[in-house]
Amino acid sequence: MSHVFTLTLRCPSRAGIMHAISSFLYSHGCEVIDHRQFDDPVTHTLFVRTEFTSARTSTGAELAAAFDYLATGLDAAYEVSDNSPQRILVMVSTLGHCLNDLIFRWRAGTLGGELVGAVSNHTELAPMAESAGLPFHHIPVAPDTKSSAETEMLSLVDRYDADLVVLARYMQILSDETCSALRGRVINIHHSFLPGFKGAKPYHQAHERGVKYVGATAHYVTPDLDEGPIIEQEVIRIDHAHDPRRLATVGSDAEALALSRAVRWHAERRVLMNGTSTVVFC
Numbered sequence: 612m613s614h615v616f617t618l619t620l621r622c623p624s625r626a627g628i629m630h631a632i633s634s635f636l637y638s639h640g641c642e643v644i645d646h647r648q649f650d651d652p653v654t655h656t657l658f659v660r661t662e663f664t665s666a667r668t669s670t671g672a673e674l675a676a677a678f679d680y681l682a683t684g685l686d687a688a689y690e691v692s693d694n695s696p697q698r699i700l701v702m703v704s705t706l707g708h709c710l711n712d713l714i715f716r717w718r719a720g721t722l723g724g725e726l727v728g729a730v731s732n733h734t735e736l737a738p739m740a741e742s743a744g745l746p747f748h749h750i751p752v753a754p755d756t757k758s759s760a761e762t763e764m765l766s767l768v769d770r771y772d773a774d775l776v777v778l779a780r781y782m783q784i785l786s787d788e789t790c791s792a793l794r795g796r797v798i799n800i801h802h803s804f805l806p807g808f809k810g811a812k813p814y815h816q817a818h819e820r821g822v823k824y825v826g827a828t829a830h831y832v833t834p835d836l837d838e839g840p841i842i843e844q845e846v847i848r849i850d851h852a853h854d855p856r857r858l859a860t861v862g863s864d865a866e867a868l869a870l871s872r873a874v875r876w877h878a879e880r881r882v883l884m885n886g887t888s889t890v891v892f893c
Contacts, residue, residue, distance in 0.1 A: 613664040615644070615694050616671055617880050618678075620659040622687035624650050628657055635681055639674065640667040647892040651885060658883045658890040662694075690880070697724040697878040700773040701745075702764070702781040705735045709779035709800060712867035713874065714743045722871065724878035727771045730764055732783055752783050761789045768793070777874055778832065780866070787834040795884060797832035798877060800870040802862050803844060814858040825849050825858055827865035829873035831889075840889045842873040842882055 622628065629648070636643060645662040668674050671693040682689050699722075703710050710729065716722040729740035732752040740747040748767060752760045768776060778785075778799040790797070803826035808816040817825070826846040833839040845865040849858060876882050876893055883890045 613642075613666045614669050615662060615664055616641075616668075616674060617692045617694055618659065618661045618663070618689065619692075619880050619883060620657075620682070620685075620687050620689040621883055621885075622657055622682075622685045622689075624655045624657045628685060629659075631681060631685070632659065632661070635678060636661075636663055639665060639677065641665045649890050649892075651890070654885065656885065658885065658892075660881060660883070660892045692880055697774040698727045698772055699724045699775045699777055699874065699878070700728050700730065700768060700771055701726060701740075701777045701779050702730045703736050703779050704731060704782040705733050706780040706782075706863075707736050707739050708863040709867050709870050710736060710739060712871055713777065713779060714739070714745070716871050716875075718743070721875070722878065723875035724775065727773060728767065730767060732760070732781075757783075757786070761786055765789065765792060775874070775877060777870070779870060784836060785832060790832055790834045793832070795831060798829055798842065798870070798873050799832045799837070799839070800827060800829050800866050800873075801837055802826070802866065803828045803846070812855070814862060815855045818853070818855045818858055821851065822858075823849060825853075825861045825865055827862065827869040829869045831884075840884060840887055842876065842889055842891060843869045845869040845872075 641663045643661055643663045647660045649658045671691045675691040678691060701710055701713060713722060713726065717726045726745055728746040730748045730750055732750060734749050737747045750760050750763050776793055776797045802813055824846050826844060828841055829843045830841045831839040845868045847861050847865050849861055876891055881892045
């Protein structure tokens with residue numbers, strides 16, 4: 612019986628790397644079924660994502676242990692995964708369009724991972740989560756309880772053994788400490804009017820200025836607010852007939868699309884960090 616694995620790798624560019632990787636896979640009885648690579652001419656870094664089968668080895672840990680010697684020689688950061696579904700914890704506030712879309716794709720088997728629970732600083736979306744069979748956790752957040760609330764949230768990440776946290780319109784800013792603790796494991800979504808139209812009514816501001824495109828940006832969360840490495844963006848053209856309410860509706864569609872793609876690509880290990888940017892093998 613063959614087992615499917617995914618190798619992701621990032622290392623300084625130099626000749627012979629792909630030959631070395633191919634030779635390793637061949638020597639371990641592996642057959643490549645999909646391969647992507649990108650050699651960044653700016654950072655002189657090679658990025659690789661390879662899916663392969665192996666009839667000899669049944670765990671990613673065994674292959675990773677064997678690959679470690681080669682990776683050390685390549686000065687490579689790498690992961691060998693057995694493609695088990697990533698466990699996803701969703702955080703929301705009161706807007707439910709992104710959570711609803713994630714639930715739909717999860718139930719349809721197209722999300723790329725498994726939703727394991729929902730966390731919110733409000734209770735409005737509890738019925739949506741619970742009707743989908745997701746445990747719902749209400750963690751109120753106030754200025755004097757923010758630290759303890761984040762500690763409770765991090766404990767849920769550990770309890771559910773979550774690989775990824777998705778801020779599906781969670782309207783709270785995570786502390787620098789929490790961002791650092793979950794580095795590369797938190798995806799956020801926001802409208803792409805930032806930084807131009809800030810505040811509670813960005814679509815009203817956009818309408819007043821006569822914008823012609825509505826968009827959304829999905830990115831990794833870092834201590835720099837809304838400036839983390841971008842994974843995906845969605846843009847939808849609009850016109851003068853769109854009032855603020857219609858703009859917000861179109862924006863919700865863009866947010867749901869961009870977020871679901873970012874979550875799926877991350878869960879399928881298609882996103883590799885490249886400094887303040889990303890390489891996405893979609």
